[in-house]
Amino acid sequence: MLLCLRYSVPLFTKRLEPIKISRSTSFVVYKIDKDSQVCAARGPRPRYPRVWKSRSKIGTVSKSAKMVACIKGLSNVKEEVYGALDSFIAWELEFPLITVKKALKTLEHEKDWKRIIQVTKWMLSKGQGKTMGTYYALLTALAEDGRLEEAEELWKTLFSQYLESTPRIFFDKMISIYYNRGMYDQMFEIFADMEELEVGPNVSIVNMMGNALKNLGMLDKYEKLTKKYPPPRWEYRYYKGKRVKVRARSKHEPDGSRGSRSKDEEETNQNPIESFDEAEANPNESFDETEADPNESFDEAEANAKELFDEAETNSNKVQIEANISP
Known part of the structure; x- marks a missing residue:
């Protein structure tokens, strides 16, 4: 004999009510920590870190300091220095060119010329930084x-x-x-x-x-x-972010000549903007004090002003006479 098991039909005492499902369902994501997120619809979704990327966000400044520290205590043997540098960049995907450049700047500031030669030749042997x-x-x-x-x-x-x-x-x-x-x-x-x-x-x-x-x-x-x-009589310098034209000064000037410099040159070096305005206003004029006489220039300007005033007065008189003659 075979037994047949069947579920009995459920008895509903109340009337069935339709369920309204809204189509505009918004899924809200709540962030708990760095490695996992929680979605309102499907629960937690863990975010695993990438295997091929380092999680530590270390900067190039600290990396360059570590590079300098790892080669500081080594001898001048080429193989030893090159081996230490190779082990330092072993896990880098790309050659850390910025880090090496900053390390070279640090060594240049410390005037460690032998390490600069070693690091630069090692970098050039890698085909980088040419x-x-x-x-x-x-x-x-x-x-x-x-x-x-x-x-x-x-x-x-x-x-x-x-x-x-x-x-x-x-x-x-x-x-x-x-x-x-x-x-x-x-x-x-x-x-x-x-x-x-x-x-x-x-x-x-x-x-x-x-x-x-x-x-x-x-x-x-x-x-x-x-x-x-x-x-050159003039040179360009940068003063507060602006390109300013100032009087040139020799780079190999001896220390004793600084005391014999005139006060006007010191004022122009202290106020480069004023000297820039003078140069732009009179680009072809020589600025020697012996060539220009302020009294003569003032007399010429005054004479020119008098001539202009006389011409204007005569012109106004002619206009008045013509107005009186005309009917």
């Missing part, structure tokens, strides 16, 4: 560390590769390196290259070349140099 700023920092570090041969090799490589686009600061740096060491022949070669490429020398280059010519007793060439590249 900019003129990096090469200039490396050239400066090599010169300050006394590695003149390597600095010359780097300069020759850059000059041959970027012949017509070599910045002027590189010429200035190499001339200053040779000038401090008394290597005048190399200075003249670089200056000849500048003139051949039509790169205008700045004030510091002209001053160093002039001092070298005077030390060698070449006064005739020194006079030709000063005539060809006279010192």
Whole structure:
């Protein structure tokens, strides 16, 4: 025999009421913590962190400080320094170029030239940071560390590769390196290259070349140099965010000449905006005190005013006479 089990039909004593379901149901999400969210319709939905991204939002400043600290206590062995730097960036998805640049700035402020050379060469070996700023920092570090041969090799490589686009600061740096060491022949070669490429020398280059010519007793060439590249009378500086035109001052000016400077020049340096207004009003006028006489200019202005007044008076008299004659 087979047993058949069936549910009995439910008995409804009350009338069935329709249930109205509103279509405009809004789901509100409540945020409890960083890892989980609660939806009003479906309950908690956990948010798991990404596996390939680090959760710690550490900045580049602290990273650069840690990079400097990890290589500070090491020896000057190349393999040891490169290994420490490789382990520092092992978990980075991209090369931390900003971090390395800030670390180089910190080392430059501390004048740790050997570490700058090591970190820069390590960065260049990775194929990163191949900019003129990096090469200039490396050239400066090599010169300050006394590695003149390597600095010359780097300069020759850059000059041959970027012949017509070599910045002027590189010429200035190499001339200053040779000038401090008394290597005048190399200075003249670089200056000849500048003139051949039509790169205008700045004030510091002209001053160093002039001092070298005077030390060698070449006064005739020194006079030709000063005539060809006279010192500028005006230069531009930034004062409170504005570009201001002020009277130029030599960068290699000795300390004793500051006391012999006139009061007018000190006032123009203290108030660059006033000197800027003077320069814009009279761009072609020379500002030597011996050339301009204030009494003469005042007399000329007064005479011109009298002539204008007389002409206006005669014109008014003519107008009155014509008005009286006309019927």
